[in-house]
Amino acid sequence: MAVVRRVDAGPGTPVRLEGVCPVEDAETLASLILEDPSAPVDWTACTRMHTAVYQVLLRLRPTILGTSGDPFVGRWLTPPSPG
Amino acid sequence: MNDLLEQFLDETRELVQSATEDLLALEAAPDDTEAVNRVFRAFHTLKGSVGLFDFPPWFSLLHAAEDGLSAARAGTLAVDAALIDLSLETLDATGRWADAVETEGTLPGTADAEGSVLAGRYRSLLSSGPEARAMDASALPGWASRLAEPLRGVEGRPRIAVRYQPRSDCFFSGDDPLGLVRKVPGLLAVSVEPAAPWSPDEEFDAFACNLAIALISDAPRAEIEAVFRLVGDQVTVVDLPTATDQRNASGGTISASAPAMEPVVAAILAEQVRVLAAAGEAQTDAGRLEACARSVMNTLRSAGRSGDADRCGQALGSGPDALRATIEAILTDRSNAASPTDGEEDHGASEPLGGDAVRTLRVDAARVDALVALVGELVVARNGLGYLAARAEAGEDAGMLARAIREADANIGRLSTSLHRSAISLRLTPLSSVFRRFGRQVRDAARGLGKDVVLVVEGEAAEADKGIVENLFEPLLHVVRNAIDHGLEDAVNRRQVGKPEAGRICLAAEQDGNGIVVSVSDDGRGIDPAFIRRRVVDRGLLQPEAVASMDDAAVTELIFAPGFSTAESVGALSGRGVGMDAVRAAAARMGGRVSVESRVGLGTTIRLHLPQTIALARIMVVGAGTESYGIAMDAVVEVVRRPRTCIHAVAGGNATVLRGRTVPVFRLVELLGRRDRPLDGDDALLLVVRANGETIAVEVDRFEDHIDTVVRPPAGLVGSVAGVGGTTLLSDGRVLLVLDPGGILADASVPARAEDR
């Protein structure tokens, strides 16, 4: 599925996670955040997140928008706070 | 259960004591690894013992403390003031809770909150430690307690904590660790943390897993283990100790929907499958196989499933794999279960604690042996009496017989004396048990006052009766606190007069004839007699002339006078004074007295002179009116008969002159509150008695007897009667009240006696 994408090109534009985010998305997500550390991550539309993707968020601590659309993540995991 | 609780409380206090000492030692020498070890072991044992009872907050606290000390022992947590203070506070709480359990039967209401605050402090010490995550396999690791903390107090099924640290290459093998966690039933909490500190941003590898996942679930252990079965090597599973976990703790292999088979039965069966699967050793394989078979068969029979038990018996002959398969078949084939048996015991609440806690005594085995040997001799001696009786019956010469009887009497007399001494010695306790508690007390008091104090302890091996040793702490504490507070100068003053900055308090005990002397000395400012003189007069305790005629030593002793000091602060000049009369009273209650020796500028020594044992006392039995009373011979200086004409009325009472000294005269009947009887006879029988440093004469109606006896402390109604020091049994079975001259005189007015000086 379409998973991690840039809605448009400007700096600070949110990174959106959508649908099922498999392990491969981890690297894409990491490089997007590293390119533009000011960009928040919107995870409301993500329905299922792979561990590797969560690890990227935990490691790079971008600003997280909204509540995760993944029920497990939303219920049990605290959003990594920006740091 | 009472026995157990009693022993538990005993042991707890001892452990608290020894751990306190070790912690204090660590404060001075943090590198003493042996001391760290001892402290750890003390907490470990405390935790284990507390775990035998149902005190969840206590257990959790000790568990956290054990974690902390375990880290200190491993060198991953610094032995610093924070850890030592926290551990001392934990021991404090433990001591207080033990007291509450003894008296109330339960923990104080605040234990929960207090315990969790203390436990939290241990955890924060650990999480700030350099290798906080290094520990994983200890009994309740830090990660599990951290995660479990918010769930504490929430009732529910037993809980399992899991720590899952996936291999760093797990993503490449297609693992989704959180995907497994999603499958865990009964989740209560999840945390995800980096397993190791992150590498710098630029080196971040999105496909290297560096996570430690911790979770808590209340699902059966087996169901949880099943989820992680393919990554078993990366998982640690821990049963969480909760108040409610025990009832079903072993129900691990049965799902919530499983019918019929009792959880214990299923769990034991499932465990045998695991035992059979475990890598054994050749020489024990047969034993393990047979033990598994026997366990399974017994368990099945206990559940009324003899048919299944027989199936297992047959399978045993075909080897471990056949047995395993059979057990598994029985486990899965639950539909043919026998009717469920109700295995619930009526365990109810824990047993009531009963009324007063029974007092216990720890005794050196050698002393018991000596006692037993003496009893043996006594039995032999008694047999000799039978032989003598036979000789008398045979008509033996009376003179011969009399001599033999006298010999036997002497022998039995010697034995009973030894026996008594030996029995008394059972109650001897070294003073170290009370001295030990002062390390902590001195430290805290000194710290509270901002003073530097060195405590020296001498002669702590001296022994005294348990009752005395146990009652010594409070009065000694009083004296020690006074010495630190009022006796020792502050550092500036000490420097000015050329003393070392650290004050010195010496706690000492020594044998003194049949008694012991316990003393508290300080090297402080000493007591200024001039101050005492002023104060005694200011307070109206003595007339100025009376004070003027007293020497300095006698004046100094006045610090023990009732009313000399009050609860209000006495001020720095006093040197001494808060509640010393209470110390004197405590010593008197133990059959002892106090004294003080002080030199201005050099320091003060307070001594408690105490009996060593509650031994046989020589009692003089005297009559007053129709009644008899006992009075300790120790107190009686002499017995005289004086013509009544020699007894004169003086201010506040009567007095007579004995050997050139004026002695106040009291009538026993009046002291006991019967003033209605007229004087009779021309002569008065006077018992000259020394009490509280005073010599007085007590008029009695007659002397009746001398007896050697054990005086029991007053109890019950008698206990509240002023002037009664105890009771004893007369040979005819009557109870004799034994008078305490000091107690009788406490009622008499101080000024009257002072004038007699």
Next chain:
Amino acid sequence: MSDTGSLRVEAPRVLVVDDGALVRMYYRGILERAGFVVDEALNGIEGLERVLGATYDLLVVDVNMPKMDGYSFLRAVRGREPPIRSIPSLMTSTEAADGDREAARIAGANFYLVKPLSEDVLVAHARALVGSRP
């Protein structure tokens, strides 16, 4: 409940091997109330002497003991001749980690209970392992 013929009639005999005096006392109280005859040993060596000198129906064994620990004790028992080697055993420990449980299985423990034990848990397992009615 149909078959009671093979149930034991005499009191089952249990050996408690634990270095903790308080723990032994606790187990003894519980087990005696539950109708067991209880013997005690302070460590594995003493336990082994006991096992060779009397007939036991159950061993309750602590892991951490001085001189000879619970694992070595159980291995020694399992390596003896029948029927000694088949005596069911309950291992008790304050450690709850998997590694400890597995070590107990390897040594030949038939069940592993994490201390502290409550009365009903100990009794339920002890009764099952000796074949008494609950």
